Amino acid sequence: MKLMVVGGAGYIGSHTVRQLRAAGHSVVVFDNLSSGHAQALPEGVTLVQADLLDAASVKAALEAHQPDAVVHFAALIEVGESMRAPGRYYRNNVVGSLNLLQSVVETRKIPLVFSSTAAVYGTTDAVPIPEDAPMHPESVYGETKLMTENMIHAFHVAHGLPYIILRYFNVSGAAPGGDIGEAHPNKTHLIELACLTALGQREKMMIFGEDYPTPDGTCIRDYIHVQDLADAHVLAVEALASGRQEAGTYNVGLGHGFSVREVLDAVDAVTGRPLTREIAPRRAGDPPRLVADAHRIVQELGFNPQFTDLKEIVRTAWEWHRSHPHGFDQ
Amino acid sequence: MKLMVVGGAGYIGSHTVRQLRAAGHSVVVFDNLSSGHAQALPEGVTLVQADLLDAASVKAALEAHQPDAVVHFAALIEVGESMRAPGRYYRNNVVGSLNLLQSVVETRKIPLVFSSTAAVYGTTDAVPIPEDAPMHPESVYGETKLMTENMIHAFHVAHGLPYIILRYFNVSGAAPGGDIGEAHPNKTHLIELACLTALGQREKMMIFGEDYPTPDGTCIRDYIHVQDLADAHVLAVEALASGRQEAGTYNVGLGHGFSVREVLDAVDAVTGRPLTREIAPRRAGDPPRLVADAHRIVQELGFNPQFTDLKEIVRTAWEWHRSHPHGFDQ
Numbered sequence: 001m002k003l004m005v006v007g008g009a010g011y012i013g014s015h016t017v018r019q020l021r022a023a024g025h026s027v028v029v030f031d032n033l034s035s036g037h038a039q040a041l042p043e044g045v046t047l048v049q050a051d052l053l054d055a056a057s058v059k060a061a062l063e064a065h066q067p068d069a070v071v072h073f074a075a076l077i078e079v080g081e082s083m084r085a086p087g088r089y090y091r092n093n094v095v096g097s098l099n100l101l102q103s104v105v106e107t108r109k110i111p112l113v114f115s116s117t118a119a120v121y122g123t124t125d126a127v128p129i130p131e132d133a134p135m136h137p138e139s140v141y142g143e144t145k146l147m148t149e150n151m152i153h154a155f156h157v158a159h160g161l162p163y164i165i166l167r168y169f170n171v172s173g174a175a176p177g178g179d180i181g182e183a184h185p186n187k188t189h190l191i192e193l194a195c196l197t198a199l200g201q202r203e204k205m206m207i208f209g210e211d212y213p214t215p216d217g218t219c220i221r222d223y224i225h226v227q228d229l230a231d232a233h234v235l236a237v238e239a240l241a242s243g244r245q246e247a248g249t250y251n252v253g254l255g256h257g258f259s260v261r262e263v264l265d266a267v268d269a270v271t272g273r274p275l276t277r278e279i280a281p282r283r284a285g286d287p288p289r290l291v292a293d294a295h296r297i298v299q300e301l302g303f304n305p306q307f308t309d310l311k312e313i314v315r316t317a318w319e320w321h322r323s324h325p326h327g328f329d330q
Numbered sequence: 331m332k333l334m335v336v337g338g339a340g341y342i343g344s345h346t347v348r349q350l351r352a353a354g355h356s357v358v359v360f361d362n363l364s365s366g367h368a369q370a371l372p373e374g375v376t377l378v379q380a381d382l383l384d385a386a387s388v389k390a391a392l393e394a395h396q397p398d399a400v401v402h403f404a405a406l407i408e409v410g411e412s413m414r415a416p417g418r419y420y421r422n423n424v425v426g427s428l429n430l431l432q433s434v435v436e437t438r439k440i441p442l443v444f445s446s447t448a449a450v451y452g453t454t455d456a457v458p459i460p461e462d463a464p465m466h467p468e469s470v471y472g473e474t475k476l477m478t479e480n481m482i483h484a485f486h487v488a489h490g491l492p493y494i495i496l497r498y499f500n501v502s503g504a505a506p507g508g509d510i511g512e513a514h515p516n517k518t519h520l521i522e523l524a525c526l527t528a529l530g531q532r533e534k535m536m537i538f539g540e541d542y543p544t545p546d547g548t549c550i551r552d553y554i555h556v557q558d559l560a561d562a563h564v565l566a567v568e569a570l571a572s573g574r575q576e577a578g579t580y581n582v583g584l585g586h587g588f589s590v591r592e593v594l595d596a597v598d599a600v601t602g603r604p605l606t607r608e609i610a611p612r613r614a615g616d617p618p619r620l621v622a623d624a625h626r627i628v629q630e631l632g633f634n635p636q637f638t639d640l641k642e643i644v645r646t647a648w649e650w651h652r653s654h655p656h657g658f659d660q
């Protein structure tokens with residue numbers, strides 16, 4: 001198959017491009033490179049450098065490349081920034097997605113796989129969180145993802161657009177080999193921050209709250225390895241293309257979590273460079289546990305994550321950061 | 331004060347323009363006239379004929395006219411059409427509103443009054459429905475209104491935009507005098523349909539379901555007179571401009587409802603032309619009762635609806651339709 005991967009030069013996008021090619025598919029990437037990296041793309045992948053907000057260029061790319069399906073990652077993803085600049089987030093994430101949806105139904109009506117997030121659930125007491133849990137996103141970022149989910153569903157009902165929505169929990173790690181990995185303009189992810197701290201780029205690691213009702217008092221999150229997540233996209237594309245699935249929404253996580261302390265301990269063990277840790281108060285809106293109920297994707301798409309050991313996950317991240325201490329810019 | 335009324339040439343917009351002027355304010359209308367009517371505007375009102383999807387024209391109008399507040403009605407409003415053409419609805423209602431919001435915060439950061447709907451609640455068992463009821467809109471139309479409410483709230487949090495959101499129940503009637511009234515391209519509202527049927531433009535009135543758990547078996551809805559609703563906008567604008575309110579969301583209804591049979595009986599009595607009625611099965615998604623809990627707007631904004639008698643409401647509608655059997659096009 002030929003896939004168009006929108007936002008394919010980003011962290012999860014570039015890993016998905018790699019796994020799609022490993023599965024024998026060809027790939028065209030559509031990316032504005034606002035936060036993605038052309039260097040993250042393997043040779044043989046066509047890059048259309050353009051913006052979803054330019055509706056004509058989306059349509060032109062679909063017509064020029066005639067893909068069999070679209071995988072859509074393109075979005076601004078910072079929770080804090082989304083609260084300070086909501087207009088940018090609504091514009092980029094919602095209007096951009098609307099342009100893509102309209103172009104798809106007007107040109108080829110091919111299946112779409114959409115990159116969503118556990119942030120659509122908001123703070124919840126459900127542990128683990130099933131896909132039908134109430135959705136009350138607490139950030140503009142999460143809201144833009146929920147709006148886009150709703151738009152996709154409406155296009156399915158009105159126009160028969162086949163789709164799979166994947167709601168990611170905490171994405172982590174890097175492809176083994178260390179040549180691609182996480183390189184966001186702003187760093188907010190725990191394992192990335194810990195690796196950069198181990199490299200001496202930051203002074204210490206903050207632990208926000210050690211008085212949560214969890215075994216060691218720190219928050220628990222479900223860390224899904226980026227290569228496993230990329231494989232989930234391959235499964236989704238293939239299920240849609242074969243007609244086995246017409247529409248579905250799936251959590252992507254391991255179904256169990258690790259605490260902040262467990263993660264930092266794993267980083268210490270993998271790097272051999274114990275991190276300085278500082279305890280700080282809880283942050284508003286951080287629930288004690290966010291863990292996926294991941295049964296549906298296992299049962300319906302045959303998802304079978306390979307990276308279930310925390311140290312293995314950390315080892316792949318460390319391999320990337322140590323060999324690319326400044327990401328792709330070195 | 332000087333108000334910019336976006337969508338001011340439509341049914342509710344034009345009544346609000348009139349009430350704003352009656353309260354001593356001056357008005358500029360911004361309307362693309364896609365479903366509004368320039369004839370619905372009184373002399374002395376400036377009409378900017380332009381589209382919210384043209385962001386530059388919104389900004390230019392705000393800069394040229396320097397209003398003290400904006401009242402935003404512009405939207406596509408047909409539930410059924412919204413399910414068949416979701417892209418048009420997301421584009422017009424959500425992207426259009428986003429353009430307006432961004433223009434407002436970038437130019438003048440003036441208060442905004444937004445036209446929302448009871449459709450944001452979806453089917454609910456709550457009778458009456460309070461403003462904090464769960465929101466699960468069941469149509470794309472309702473969803474676009476909820477999305478816009480959420481965007482407005484985010485702009486308030488991020489940029490201090492003062493706002494009042496008004497959620498309308500069933501809007502009905504016309505300004506006494508019969509010179510402006512309902513003239514939608516497609517007719518879906520019960521009282522309008524009944525008046526046009528009494529005029530012989532339609533054969534009969536359908537009653538969808540007479541086996542609902544209500545006293546006469548037909549659905550009950552909360553009919554708010556359009557002139558009362560217009561006054562609610564005047565109160566909202568004045569509360570924001572005076573600084574008494576910074577942000578609020580209010581149902582606008584009478585707080586009690588009338589059944590389909592009661593409405594048709596009132597039309598028969600007012601017109602003296604008994605309608606042919608036909609019983610049909612229930613329609614999917616029609617709950618037995620939709621009635622506003624209207625206490626909040628009474629208490630906080632001093633709302634005091636004048637049209638509480640069903641026959642009076644129907645009389646004003648009949649006055650308009652009888653004198654304008656083809657709306658503004660005669």
